[in-house]
Amino acid sequence: MYQFNYERPKTLADAEALLGKADDPKILAGGQTLIPTLKQRLAMPSDVIDIGGIKELDFIRAEGDAVMIGAATRHATVATSPDVRKHNPALADLAGWIGDPAVRHMGTLGGSIANNDPAADYPAACLGLDAKIHTTKRLIEADEFFTGMFETALQDGEIIKEVTFPHPEKAAYMKFRNPASRYAMVGVFVSKGPWGVRVAVTGAGQNGVFRVAEMEEALAKSWSPDAVANIKVPAKGINSDLHGSAEYRAHLVTVMAKRAVAAAS
Amino acid sequence: MSVVAMTVNGKPASADIEPRTLLVQFIREQLGLTGTHVGCDTSQCGACVVHVDGRAVKSCTMLAAQAEGAEVLTIEGLAANGDLHPVQKAFREHHGLQCGFCTPGMIMTAVDLIRRKPELDEETVREELEGNICRCTGYHNIVKAILAASQEMR
Numbered sequence: 001m002y003q004f005n006y007e008r009p010k011t012l013a014d015a016e017a018l019l020g021k022a023d024d025p026k027i028l029a030g031g032q033t034l035i036p037t038l039k040q041r042l043a044m045p046s047d048v049i050d051i052g053g054i055k056e057l058d059f060i061r062a063e064g065d066a067v068m069i070g071a072a073t074r075h076a077t078v079a080t081s082p083d084v085r086k087h088n089p090a091l092a093d094l095a096g097w098i099g100d101p102a103v104r105h106m107g108t109l110g111g112s113i114a115n116n117d118p119a120a121d122y123p124a125a126c127l128g129l130d131a132k133i134h135t136t137k138r139l140i141e142a143d144e145f146f147t148g149m150f151e152t153a154l155q156d157g158e159i160i161k162e163v164t165f166p167h168p169e170k171a172a173y174m175k176f177r178n179p180a181s182r183y184a185m186v187g188v189f190v191s192k193g194p195w196g197v198r199v200a201v202t203g204a205g206q207n208g209v210f211r212v213a214e215m216e217e218a219l220a221k222s223w224s225p226d227a228v229a230n231i232k233v234p235a236k237g238i239n240s241d242l243h244g245s246a247e248y249r250a251h252l253v254t255v256m257a258k259r260a261v262a263a264a265s
Numbered sequence: 266m267s268v269v270a271m272t273v274n275g276k277p278a279s280a281d282i283e284p285r286t287l288l289v290q291f292i293r294e295q296l297g298l299t300g301t302h303v304g305c306d307t308s309q310c311g312a313c314v315v316h317v318d319g320r321a322v323k324s325c326t327m328l329a330a331q332a333e334g335a336e337v338l339t340i341e342g343l344a345a346n347g348d349l350h351p352v353q354k355a356f357r358e359h360h361g362l363q364c365g366f367c368t369p370g371m372i373m374t375a376v377d378l379i380r381r382k383p384e385l386d387e388e389t390v391r392e393e394l395e396g397n398i399c400r401c402t403g404y405h406n407i408v409k410a411i412l413a414a415s416q417e418m419r
Contacts, residue, residue, distance in 0.1 A: 100396025
């Protein structure tokens with residue numbers, strides 16, 4: 001790791017002030033991606049602002065027809081939250097399948113979506129549930145938030161405060177895991193709710209998480225695995241690496257979508 | 266440099282360290298507690314698992330500064346008054362180790378697992394050991410030991 005200044009503010013206001021003062025700061029939430037990145041000297045921030053100790057960012061609240069989750073809430077907390085389990089079991093399942101138990105004790109919702117790893121799980125939940133991302137500056141729709149591989153709509157100095165997940169009528173996440181890393185080779189989140197039908201795919205796209213309009217239309221007409229069984233995603237634009245070719249991953253999208261719809265029926 | 270203070274195995278511990286110091290470096294190099302191992306150094310293998318405020322974490326993927334004010338438990342702090350913890354006993358009883366390098370992390374993970382899920386079956390144990398690698402492939406007896414310990418601790 002290169003040297004950096006380290007700050008652990010207690011409030012969001014202090015964190016914003018510290019971000020404003022620093023030359024080239026990086027926000028540290030749970031650190032399960034950032035610390036390995038720093039260890040490999042792939043990043044050289046002047047300041048690391050640790051928001052992991054800000055209590056106002058660590059909460060889960062069920063209100064009305066949605067669950068609000070603070071940005072610094074750990075995956076293990078989401079996975080075992082009675083509120084999330086009751087109103088949005090697919091989201092609890094997804095959080096419980098991230099990484100391994102020790103990673104889930106540290107990793108946070110806000111950290112995951114701010115990083116927008118193309119194989120991360122939470123981006124699929126946000127896009128698949130029409131989530132609203134609240135930051136220190138504004139509200140960003142999930143559709144507008146994820147802009148490319150490791151890229152988001154967040155601006156310098158902007159901190160995610162919470163994410164609002166509306167309750168789905170039906171939802172499920174199915175993930176074909178890389179057997180070593182447990183990252184998604186392909187993960188598909190399907191849902192039905194006031195927003196209509198959504199199908200969000202992670203792990204596959206070269207630009208990160210994406211929706212499959214053709215599957216959404218088919219499921220809106222008939223919510224059944226058969227409705228998506230013959231819908232193929234083109235291999236163009238799909239990741240290809242030693243774990244699987246683009247064609248293999250494209251095929252997995254249909255398989256995982258079918259399984260997710262079956263699980264949510 | 267800045268002073269970081271926490272409680273390790275029930276005793277206050279502090280040191281003047283660089284902010285980039287990892288928790289595992291603090292534990293091994295500042296405190297001389299070398300029971301916590303560094304295997305892969307890339308958060309895959311789990312040899313470095315310790316508990317921070319009661320939860321298992323990978324100490325190679327956490328800054329010491331993030332544990333400021335926290336209660337840290339390492340393998341050295343598990344035995345009470347000279348008596349091995351039931352999980353340690355079960356690992357010895359069932360020979361849950363071969364070379365022993367992964368053992369501290371396996372045991373710390375197992376203690377955390379039994380706390381979270383007192384009712385365990387073999388499939389759950391194997392799934393929960395996702396973040397701990399035994400390169401001797403001694404999983405069979407490790408799983409047996411964890412199941413036996415969870416029975417013992419009920």
